[in-house]
Amino acid sequence: MTLPTILWGLAGIGTLISSLRDRKRTIQALKTSLKSFRGLLPVLMGMVALIGLILAALPPSLITKVFQMHSLAGYALVALVGTVITLPGPVAFPLAGTLLKHGAEFGLLATFITTLTMVGTVTAPAEIAHFGKRFTLVRQVVSLVLAISIGMIMAVLL
Amino acid sequence: MKNLKKWWLFLAIAALDLSGWIWNPDLALAAGKSSMDFLLEIAGILPPVLILLGLFDAWVPRKLVEDHIGPESGFKGAFLSIMLGSLAAGPLFAAFPVALSLQKKGARIGNIAIFLGAWAAIKVPMILLEASYLGLRFSLLRTGLSIVGILASGWIVERLVPQPGGTA
Numbered sequence: 056m057t058l059p060t061i062l063w064g065l066a067g068i069g070t071l072i073s074s075l076r077d078r079k080r081t082i083q084a085l086k087t088s089l090k091s092f093r094g095l096l097p098v099l100m101g102m103v104a105l106i107g108l109i110l111a112a113l114p115p116s117l118i119t120k121v122f123q124m125h126s127l128a129g130y131a132l133v134a135l136v137g138t139v140i141t142l143p144g145p146v147a148f149p150l151a152g153t154l155l156k157h158g159a160e161f162g163l164l165a166t167f168i169t170t171l172t173m174v175g176t177v178t179a180p181a182e183i184a185h186f187g188k189r190f191t192l193v194r195q196v197v198s199l200v201l202a203i204s205i206g207m208i209m210a211v212l213l
Numbered sequence: 214m215k216n217l218k219k220w221w222l223f224l225a226i227a228a229l230d231l232s233g234w235i236w237n238p239d240l241a242l243a244a245g246k247s248s249m250d251f252l253l254e255i256a257g258i259l260p261p262v263l264i265l266l267g268l269f270d271a272w273v274p275r276k277l278v279e280d281h282i283g284p285e286s287g288f289k290g291a292f293l294s295i296m297l298g299s300l301a302a303g304p305l306f307a308a309f310p311v312a313l314s315l316q317k318k319g320a321r322i323g324n325i326a327i328f329l330g331a332w333a334a335i336k337v338p339m340i341l342l343e344a345s346y347l348g349l350r351f352s353l354l355r356t357g358l359s360i361v362g363i364l365a366s367g368w369i370v371e372r373l374v375p376q377p378g379g380t381a
Binding site: 058059061062063065066069070073080081083084085086087088089091092095097098099100101102103104105106107108110111112141143144145148149151152153155161164165168169172173175178181182184185186187189190193194197198201204205208209212213 | 216219220221222223226227229230240241243244245246247248249251252254255257258259260261262263264265266267268270271272305309310312313316322325326329330333334336339341342343345346347350351354355358359362363365366369370373374375377
């Protein structure tokens with residue numbers, strides 16, 4: 056059984072159980088899903104196009120080299136890219152999977168994913184508007200340190 | 214117009230690919246092909262994950278937990294914040310209004326940071342997605358380390374950021 060089969064199966068069973076218990080709520084849930092899909096689509100398609108072009112234009116050895124830089128500079132570089140770009144998990148993981156296939160290292164990928172999802176210069180203005188500069192700065196800096204530490208620990212453990 | 218703006222990256226790269234067709238057809242073709250491969254891979258996985266996230270969102274009562282992460286909540290509150298954040302659906306910017314309403318209902322500032330961190334980095338259905346691309350070991354280990362780290366970040370935020378009374 057492949058993963059898409061499992062996931063579609065789970066989604067189907069979940070929807071079935073949910074609609075047996077509460078039809079209206081299930082429709083609401085599926086609307087939420089559709090809405091997040093619509094929201095993701097532009098970013099997703101942009102990423103798909105960008106990855107396609109990068110993989111075609113840059114020699115794989117170069118990309119691989121960045122994600123194999125086993126030094127503090129390597130982690131800092133990967134974290135910087137992940138900080139500037141902010142991607143939700145559903146887009147970040149396929150991207151990381153592609154990098155893995157090209158030989159990227161686990162530790163750097165962990166740092167990359169964590170900064171992609173947790174730290175974001177793009178979402179920072181919204182965060183400041185809601186919680187203030189101080190909260191945003193402290194949370195993002197701590198998350199950045201966290202991302203690099205997680206990557207380094209995982210590089211040792213995996 | 215606003216919708217078109219969101220598509221800028223896709224449109225820009227599509228235009229680049231198309232213009233590349235003229236002077237380097239091989240490159241444009243390779244770019245199109247690797248994009249298609251990537252897209253097909255995503256198509257099998259992303260829609261069911263979003264359905265599961267939607268169901269989680271519909272069935273996990275927010276109101277119930279809102280009362281449990283206030284100033285007196287301690288470790289239990291931190292734990293609940295992680296659960297709450299990791300069960301919700303949507304991108305990080307969707308979490309801000311939710312977190313703000315939690316804060317207005319009396320959630321402590323450290324728990325807000327924990328909630329946002331968990332929302333961004335930990336999702337139960339997303340663990341499956343991550344595992345499918347990077348392996349279960351990677352996914353579980355990263356999740357475990359993230360939980361520890363997010364709890365620590367809540368502790369730090371709690372100490373460095375004043376509890377908003379008049380500011381919020």
